[in-house]
Amino acid sequence: MGKQQQIYLILFFVMVAWGLNVTATKVLVENFMPVTMTALRIFVSGISVFIILFLMKKVRMLTKREFLYVFFGGLLNVVAHQYFLSTGLTQTSATNGGLILGMGPLLTAILAVVFLGSVVTGIRVIGIVLGIAGVSFIVFQGNGGIDGVSMGDVYIFVSILAQAASFILIKKGSETLDPRLMTGYMLVMGAVILFIxxxxxxPEGLASMHNESMNLWAVFFASAIIATAIGHMLYNSAIGKVGAAEASMFLNLNPFFALVGAAIFLGEKITMAQIIGFIFILLGVILGSGAFEETVRKIKRKQKMTIAK
Structure with a gap:
């Protein structure tokens, strides 16, 4: 197995963890106050990252330029993303949340056009339209139109928009800083800001954390260490190696595993509108992120090489 294939396999397992983490977060916000719980969960994640990197002898101080990337990346990837995700899941289903999070690659591609000068093509425009249509199917279903859109759905959308913006900063920062170390600094800084x-x-947030259920704390630590700490370390490392656009393509798998998790562990029913929305988002991501065009280019290159031989 080649190095790139290994990175793709790692990304696949990260997506399994992240998809199921939507269900885990839904369970946690129903039992603890969301922002306090999220701040503590992210802090545990950040400390876990630093312990791992310390053992790997990868910990070092930041330069002024790196600090700026880490600080603003943390504001987006940790504070804004986690705040709106945990708050949003108190007001919408894990199924809806997971599906809307599937917009990540599409939003990353749009921001890459705006801030990195990526080319806009007809195929990408079609993809963007399909993606928007998919989210519309999900958030309007059963709510009587735009007047009934859940604020939870809006918060989840803001959450994934903030995360997509952070990927641009992570790609820039990873030019001089190990993405895994960048992850640790972002998690700890973000957790402190969230706690404040x-x-x-x-005000009663810390009191709400008193719970004697071992199963609930098992979910808390699994979410913090496996999904957030190790998951973000591996994902941000992949961004540094294969690029934000290619890594973000694997986010397509998030909605699927989120659907599976919500159905199995929470007993949420999957509606036809959600299935249609998922298909539209998936098509939108494939076309809008440039994955379709890149695949066509690779096929053409292989054909030319075959003819040349």
Missing amino acids: ISLFIE
Whole structure:
């Protein structure tokens, strides 16, 4: 197995963890105050990353330029993304949340056009339209149109938009900084900021964390260490190696595993509107992110090489 195939296999397992983590987060926000719980969960994640990197002798101080990338990347990837995700899941289903999170690659591609000068083609425009149509199917289903759109759905969309924006900064920062170390710094900084926010909006937040259920704490630590710490380390490392666009393509698998997790562990029913929305988002991501065009280019290159031989 080649190095690139190994990275793709790792990304696949990260997507399994992240998809199931939507269900885990839904369970946690129903039992703890969301922002306080998220701040503590992310802090555990950040400390876990630093322990792993310390053992690997990868920990070092940041330069001023790297600090800026880490700080603003953390504001987007940790504070904004996690705040709106945990708050949103208190007001919508894990199924809806997982499907809307599937917009990640498409939003990353759009932001790459705006900030990195990526080329806009007709195929990509079609993909963007399909992606928007897919989200529309999901958030409007059963709510009586736009007037009934759940605020939870809106929060989830803002959450994935913030994360997509952070991937651009992570790609820039990874030019000089190990993405795994960048992950650790972002998680710890973001967790501290989130905790300060929680003190104001959830004064009883720490008291809400008192729970003697071993199963619930098992979900908490699995979410913190496996999905967030190890998952983000591996994903951000992949961004540094294969690029933001290619790595983000694997986010297509998130909605599928989120659907499976919500159906198996929470007993949520999957509606026809959600299935249609998922198909539209998947098609939108494949076309809008440039994956379709890149595949066509690779096929043509192989054909030319075969003819040349």
